[in-house]
């Protein structure tokens with residue numbers, strides 16, 4: 001019998017899944033007087049540890065400043081994973097909440113991901129967490145990867161939700177497929 005559910009349409013979050021901000025977050029937080037462990041840089045945890053003004057300043061550097069992505073690495077295995085997906089003809093998309101798309105695209109170009117893997121056709125910028133679900137539904141995304149539980153929570157129309165937890169911040173999460181690396185992610189996507 002033909003398995004109609006076999007086709008995967010994959011959606012990715014950008015920050016914390018493809019781009020690894022942890023090292024720069026640790027460095028910036030230190031400048032503001034906060035000593036963070038890697039897992040404490042996870043977006044939902046850092047906001048419970050540093051004050052709002054500091055968090056805003058860190059975010060400003062990460063997402064609104066052209067200089068910072070040069071010191072921010074890609075997530076280990078992201079590029080080779082995307083290459084494998086491309087070779088397997090699995091369609092994939094990027095759905096990000098970045099409010100300055102131009103900076104995100106400049107970063108993707110810098111990493112060599114634009115236009116090889118991402119371009120105007122498979123990259124979408126939305127405003128709110130709920131909008132990620134709307135866009136994912138529109139595209140027909142079957143698998144979505146995000147590093148925030150609060151985002152996955154809103155992706156109610158996506159059948160397979162993956163929590164990217166390379167920082168080991170969410171050991172007890174049972175609601176989503178928790179993966180710790182791109183290598184692990186690829187085991188799900190390429191089977």
Ligand SMILES: [Mg+2]
Pocket residue numbers: 013014015016017146147148
């Ligand atoms: Mg993220």
